[in-house]
Amino acid sequence: MKGSKNSNYLKQIELKENMIAALSHEIRNPLNTIKGANKYLNEKFKDIKEINEFTEIINNEILRIERYLNEFISFSRGIKLKLKTVDPVQYIKGIVLLAKYSFNGKIYIIEKKQKLPDITIDVELMRQVLDNLILNAKEAVNEIKNPEIKIILNCDNKFFYIEVVDNGIGISKENLKKVFYPFFTTKPNGLGIGLSICKAIISRHGGNIYLKSNKRAGTTFTIKIPILKGN
Ligand SMILES: Nc1ncnc2c1ncn2[C@@H]1O[C@H](COP(=O)(O)OP(=O)(O)OP(=O)(O)O)[C@@H](O)[C@H]1O
Numbered sequence: 001m002k003g004s005k006n007s008n009y010l011k012q013i014e015l016k017e018n019m020i021a022a023l024s025h026e027i028r029n030p031l032n033t034i035k036g037a038n039k040y041l042n043e044k045f046k047d048i049k050e051i052n053e054f055t056e057i058i059n060n061e062i063l064r065i066e067r068y069l070n071e072f073i074s075f076s077r078g079i080k081l082k083l084k085t086v087d088p089v090q091y092i093k094g095i096v097l098l099a100k101y102s103f104n105g106k107i108y109i110i111e112k113k114q115k116l117p118d119i120t121i122d123v124e125l126m127r128q129v130l131d132n133l134i135l136n137a138k139e140a141v142n143e144i145k146n147p148e149i150k151i152i153l154n155c156d157n158k159f160f161y162i163e164v165v166d167n168g169i170g171i172s173k174e175n176l177k178k179v180f181y182p183f184f185t186t187k188p189n190g191l192g193i194g195l196s197i198c199k200a201i202i203s204r205h206g207g208n209i210y211l212k213s214n215k216r217a218g219t220t221f222t223i224k225i226p227i228l229k230g231n
């Protein structure tokens with residue numbers, strides 16, 4: 001039962017990906033024309049303050065739409081997996097090394113078992129997932145006294161677990177269900193698509209992503225992916 005539910009979900013994702021790709025490309029062309037015309041007006045009337053202000057606003061909004069489109073296009077392209085088998089500890093260390101830049105708090109990697117099995121993943125897409133989760137965690141601990149992010153690695157016989165734990169602002173009960181919805185955001189400059197992309201990528205890996213959170217006590221996102229035979 002669960003399997004058929006999952007394959008339906010994947011079919012839905014595929015359909016959405018095609019639509020997203022087509023629509024994104026269709027929007028790009030007229031957007032470029034608007035951008036060009038706006039630039040022309042901005043330069044031609046640069047001495048008129050009002051026109052300058054409004055063309056700036058138009059330009060900022062165009063940049064915002066372009067950000068959406070870029071995310072959507074890479075999402076629709078990137079969802080086809082190129083699988084590779086890697087040592088999870090080394091892999092996560094590489095990601096954390098980069099994440100440590102531009103962060104004042106601490107990031108720990110915790111291995112729950114001495115010998116963790118290799119994992120078979122699309123390294124680029126899984127990096128996108130972890131980058132998104134770590135970025136969200138960083139944003140959540142931004143105003144906390146002792147900001148701390150933990151990446152906890154664990155497994156059982158069938159599954160590998162990667163937890164991203166922060167001690168940040170947490171998520172209110174009413175928002176818990178909404179965070180994976182596309183475009184749901186509580187951030188002034190957020191697009192609200194980070195987690196919906198994470199969910200789609202993890203589903204493609206045959207896995208699942210879920211969360212625990214308490215307002216003010218922090219949040220834990222858990223990625224659960226199957227350990228493939230032969231690892
Ligand atoms: N670690 C976290 N702690 C607290 N709230 C979180 C955390 N992760 C996600 N959220 C909540 O879930 C919402 C959706 O997250 P998501 O990553 O999808 O979008 P976003 O971060 O708002 O924007 P972006 O598309 O730029 O990532 C956030 O706006 C925030 O309210």
Ligand SMILES: [Mg+2]
Pocket residue numbers: 132135136194195
């Ligand atoms: Mg985000």
